[in-house]
Amino acid sequence: xxxxIGDDAAALSIPAGHETLVTTDFSIEGVHFRREWxxxxxxxxxxxxxGLSDIAAMGGDPIAAFLSLALPEExxxxxxxxxxxxxxxxxxxxxxxxxxxxxxxxxxxxxADIAVVGSVPEGKSVPRSGAHPGDHIFVTGELGAPSAMLExxxxxxxxxxxxxxxxxxxxxxxQIAVGRYxxxxxxxxxxxxISDGLSxxxxxxxxxxxxxxxxxxxxxxxxxxGRHEVSLEHALHGGDEYQLLFTAPPNKRVPGKIASVTVxxxxxxxxxxxDLPQMLIFQGNDAEVGYELRPRGWQHFSARTKxxxxxxxRRQR
Amino acid sequence: xxxxIGDDAAALSIPAGHETLVTTDFSIEGVHFRREWxxxxxxxxxxxxxGLSDIAAMGGDPIAAFLSLALPEExxxxxxxxxxxxxxxxxxxxxxxxxxxxxxxxxxxxxADIAVVGSVPEGKSVPRSGAHPGDHIFVTGELGAPSAMLExxxxxxxxxxxxxxxxxxxxxxxQIAVGRYxxxxxxxxxxxxISDGLSxxxxxxxxxxxxxxxxxxxxxxxxxxGRHEVSLEHALHGGDEYQLLFTAPPNKRVPGKIASVTVxxxxxxxxxxxDLPQMLIFQGNDAEVGYELRPRGWQHFSARTKxxxxxxxRRQR
Numbered sequence: 220x221x222x223x224i225g226d227d228a229a230a231l232s233i234p235a236g237h238e239t240l241v242t243t244d245f246s247i248e249g250v251h252f253r254r255e256w257x258x259x260x261x262x263x264x265x266x267x268x269x270g271l272s273d274i275a276a277m278g279g280d281p282i283a284a285f286l287s288l289a290l291p292e293e294x295x296x297x298x299x300x301x302x303x304x305x306x307x308x309x310x311x312x313x314x315x316x317x318x319x320x321x322x323x324x325x326x327x328x329x330x331a332d333i334a335v336v337g338s339v340p341e342g343k344s345v346p347r348s349g350a351h352p353g354d355h356i357f358v359t360g361e362l363g364a365p366s367a368m369l370e371x372x373x374x375x376x377x378x379x380x381x382x383x384x385x386x387x388x389x390x391x392x393x394q395i396a397v398g399r400y401x402x403x404x405x406x407x408x409x410x411x412x413i414s415d416g417l418s419x420x421x422x423x424x425x426x427x428x429x430x431x432x433x434x435x436x437x438x439x440x441x442x443x444x445g446r447h448e449v450s451l452e453h454a455l456h457g458g459d460e461y462q463l464l465f466t467a468p469p470n471k472r473v474p475g476k477i478a479s480v481t482v483x484x485x486x487x488x489x490x491x492x493x494d495l496p497q498m499l500i501f502q503g504n505d506a507e508v509g510y511e512l513r514p515r516g517w518q519h520f521s522a523r524t525k526x527x528x529x530x531x532x533r534r535q536r
Numbered sequence: 537x538x539x540x541i542g543d544d545a546a547a548l549s550i551p552a553g554h555e556t557l558v559t560t561d562f563s564i565e566g567v568h569f570r571r572e573w574x575x576x577x578x579x580x581x582x583x584x585x586x587g588l589s590d591i592a593a594m595g596g597d598p599i600a601a602f603l604s605l606a607l608p609e610e611x612x613x614x615x616x617x618x619x620x621x622x623x624x625x626x627x628x629x630x631x632x633x634x635x636x637x638x639x640x641x642x643x644x645x646x647x648a649d650i651a652v653v654g655s656v657p658e659g660k661s662v663p664r665s666g667a668h669p670g671d672h673i674f675v676t677g678e679l680g681a682p683s684a685m686l687e688x689x690x691x692x693x694x695x696x697x698x699x700x701x702x703x704x705x706x707x708x709x710x711q712i713a714v715g716r717y718x719x720x721x722x723x724x725x726x727x728x729x730i731s732d733g734l735s736x737x738x739x740x741x742x743x744x745x746x747x748x749x750x751x752x753x754x755x756x757x758x759x760x761x762g763r764h765e766v767s768l769e770h771a772l773h774g775g776d777e778y779q780l781l782f783t784a785p786p787n788k789r790v791p792g793k794i795a796s797v798t799v800x801x802x803x804x805x806x807x808x809x810x811d812l813p814q815m816l817i818f819q820g821n822d823a824e825v826g827y828e829l830r831p832r833g834w835q836h837f838s839a840r841t842k843x844x845x846x847x848x849x850r851r852q853r
Contacts, residue, residue: 241653
């Protein structure tokens with residue numbers, strides 16, 4: 220970074236032969252977090268994770284972050300300090316420079332928008348559209364903890380919660396190292412982060428690749444909170460995961476662990492068929508009949524903006 | 537653009553030998569616009585102008601825009617359509633591609649955050665810090681109309697206003713062509729857009745360049761609204777201008793018009809002196825005594841976040 224904060228725009232040097240990756244993500248009080256439940260440090264950490272995770276899902280390397288922050292008037296300065304501490308600690312971990320942003324007064328609640336810029340060798344980014352029939356489907360880590368934790372908090376909104384109660388919810392880690400490995404080794408044909416929930420994000424891959432998917436329920440890795448395993452429902456449909464979902468050709472060796480993160484084979488990509496739904500889930504080891512798996516992950520209100528024929532901006536994750 | 541909307545992040549190809557410019561700017565209902573006063577088309581236009589203007593101030597070429605949009609639940613879809621129409625019309629004019637973004641529900645009012653990515657030949661971006669003693673100071677266009685119009689609306693908040701009442705306020709044009717010309721010809725040593733007001737933005741240049749400035753009041757070009765010339769106060773301290781303020785060496789020929797926009801010589805850069813304020817303004821043609829010109833432009837609440845010693849993000853325009 221040559222100029223950055225202190226000029227009208229930041230000037231970044233992207234390595235020669237690389238494409239520039241850009242992603243932006245909101246973190247809005249009441250939608251993505253609550254100040255009663257989440258510490259400022261954790262909100263800052265999660266804000267940056269959202270952006271870094273999108274770069275990871277492309278197989279890219281993050282370079283710089285830009286933070287737009289709208290703050291309500293009564294917010295104490297120490298809250299802002301905590302938020303920045305959480306964000307900057309994660310930025311340092313991934314050698315990302317906070318290179319600019321904007322600050323304004325918010326009409327209600329804290330509103331943060333993070334833009335992350337990264338790079339990937341020209342033509343090497345892993346798209347959502349590259350899955351082929353015959354490919355195997357994999358996920359990283361264990362799934363369902365963030366949304367199971369959220370459900371628990373919704374049921375007891377006056378509870379006091381700590382990051383150690385469920386690190387996957389409070390301090391989710393963007394899978395930068397895993398994404399980079401999968402891209403460098405040419406393993407992943409399609410990739411996405413599980414921010415909307417496995418069912419929705421797998422549906423995005425099917426949609427963009429023009430294929431269908433079959434998932435074996437028993438193989439979906441269930442997270443635990445404390446000593447309790449989460450339900451398959453949470454693992455299939457819970458969002459806010461920041462784990463990676465990817466496909467790989469059957470002849471590629473996919474390690475069981477990448478950068479200390481477990482990688483699990485959960486299903487197969489098949490050719491699209493007009494008589495079958497886009498996604499099928501098989502339950503029980505000897506099951507021969509699959510049930511339709513519907514995308515029921517966090518859909519935000521994208522349906523609303525898609526109603527019209529106008530070029531409405533689609534959520535991009 | 538290769539991937540863009542439909543993937544986790546957009547992948548942009550920045551021309552070889554170029555740096556990547558990035559800027560982000562909020563447009564918040566009640567802070568930057570009011571839905572009663574501004575049409576959705578005009579709010580969309582202004583939202584993108586804020587980002588494009590920052591790229592112009594670096595002498596760069598804009599490439600892509602990313603829109604994060606938080607919308608209150610009751611907002612009619614036709615408002616969103618109008619907003620996007622206004623934004624996309626300006627984007628087309630400057631060959632900027634809307635390449636991604638985020639959409640979410642807003643707790644109160646419309647909140648847009650625009651990120652604009654551009655490029656500039658390596659090492660050629662025009663910083664705020666390049667002004668030298670002896671340089672002449674210039675501004676583009678006429679100043680003061682946006683804030684004079686705002687004052688008029690504040691006095692009569694129930695009035696009905698049209699873009700034709702004051703195009704400089706309702707449909708401000710980012711000075712991309714002027715910025716590019718000044719960079720290509722190597723004319724500008726320092727440059728900034730007048731988004732905070734001439735006095736504040738000139739102070740930013742003095743600060744970053746370690747110099748002081750002398751301005752001749754009579755030469756500051758006053759805008760007109762209808763048939764009325766705005767006051768010098770508005771021209772000196774009004775923000776939201778999106779005109780450019782730049783410095784150039786005395787031996788450089790600066791055209792009186794660039795890309796059909798008037799360019800006016802308003803003062804001089806001088807060596808910093810401990811016995812003189814950072815900026816002086818001279819009024820009357822034979823005035824020999826200058827008065828201190830204080831930065832009184834729109835300061836947002838930056839003072840608030842600077843209070844602490846924490847690495848608070850500074851507004852970047």
